Amino acid sequence: MDLIELTLNHGLFVVRAASNLAEAEDILATWQPHMTIVDMDHDDSTALLGRLGTSNTLRRSVTPVLGLTRRGDLQTKLKAFDLGVDDILTVPFSPEELLARSIVITRRATGTNRPIVPTIKLGEMEVDILNRQVRAGDSVIHLSGIEQSLLYLLASRGGQVVTREEILDTIWGMDFVAESNIVDRHIRSLRLKLQDGYRHPRFIATVSGMGYRFIPTFSNQGWGDGTAADKRTLE
Numbered sequence: 001m002d003l004i005e006l007t008l009n010h011g012l013f014v015v016r017a018a019s020n021l022a023e024a025e026d027i028l029a030t031w032q033p034h035m036t037i038v039d040m041d042h043d044d045s046t047a048l049l050g051r052l053g054t055s056n057t058l059r060r061s062v063t064p065v066l067g068l069t070r071r072g073d074l075q076t077k078l079k080a081f082d083l084g085v086d087d088i089l090t091v092p093f094s095p096e097e098l099l100a101r102s103i104v105i106t107r108r109a110t111g112t113n114r115p116i117v118p119t120i121k122l123g124e125m126e127v128d129i130l131n132r133q134v135r136a137g138d139s140v141i142h143l144s145g146i147e148q149s150l151l152y153l154l155a156s157r158g159g160q161v162v163t164r165e166e167i168l169d170t171i172w173g174m175d176f177v178a179e180s181n182i183v184d185r186h187i188r189s190l191r192l193k194l195q196d197g198y199r200h201p202r203f204i205a206t207v208s209g210m211g212y213r214f215i216p217t218f219s220n221q222g223w224g225d226g227t228a229a230d231k232r233t234l235e
Contacts, residue, residue, distance in 0.1 A: 002156035003149075003170065004037060006120070007095040007129070008102060021047050028052075033063060035106050040069040040080050040088075049083045064109045066101055068093075070173065092173045094145045095152045096129050122155045122214075124202070125194075134194070146171060147190045154204060154214035163211040187212060 005015050016031065018024035021044035028051065036052060038045050045067075052063055067085035069076055077088050089101055120127050126135045132148050134141040143151065149171050154162055164183045172182075187204065190196075196203045205213045 003095070003153055004098065006152055006156035007098050013102065020044055021051070024048050025051060034110060035064050035066065035102060037066045037068060037102075038085070040067040040076070040085070041071070046083060049085070053084060062109065064105045066105055092149075092171050094149050096132065096145070096148070099129050122151070122203075127151070136194070141193045143190070143193065146186055147193065150186055150190055151214075154212055157214065159213060159215070161207045161210050161213045167211065 005017055008015050016027050016033070018027055020042075024044075038048055042048075049065065052065065064086045065084060067080045067088050068091055069080065069088060070091045072090040080088055086105060087101055089098065120129065124136055127133070127148070128135070129148075132143045132145065134143060134151075150167065153167060153170055167183050191198065191201075191204055194203055198206065201215060203215055205215055207213055
């Protein structure tokens with residue numbers, strides 16, 4: 001959930017998150033999102049989709065749904081579509097794929113077709129999500145999909161330690177059989193691109209025996225025109 005909020009909640013979308021059906025119902029009682037992201041593996045997913053359907057009937061509107069699932073089999077996807085999901089994204093996913101799917105869904109639902117080049121500030125860095133570029137001062141750094149996902153995952157935890165197991169599960173998936181040092185190798189590659197020293201880090205600190213921690217506190221950055229966000233989403 002942290003990764004989803006960080007990816008979308010930077011001026012392009014306004015995000016409100018719920019971890020269960022009761023919290024979702026409290027939000028929906030006073031707020032109508034333009035898109036809903038639903039964890040299809042959650043026990044409350046079917047009930048939430050039913051609640052959204054009832055809400056749409058009463059309001060005579062349609063709230064599109066992006067479903068997330070760790071099971072990429074056809075049966076799971078067909079069941080999700082049968083329950084009213086508009087699109088399916090298999091976990092793990094990259095931040096730019098989540099953003100791109102969300103943009104397409106909301107454009108289709110609202111008829112909005114404005115050009116969008118979203119960026120987000122992470123401490124001293126400005127990240128161009130779709131082009132996988134990081135700007136630090138006058139430098140432009142190009143990241144791979146895994147490196148960008150790593151950066152987002154660490155930043156989304158607000159300075160808390162993220163264990164190697166959490167990184168593996170989130171980025172590579174729980175069923176992935178990993179090499180023993182795959183996380184460390186990608187962290188090392190990301191650090192090299194960010195010119196981030198191991199002994200005196202500016203961005204990513206190693207917490208011995210536990211994992212990694214993002215150092216700066218990120219700040220949300222809107223679009224260049226400074227206008228208020230006009231799209232909303234609920235997880």
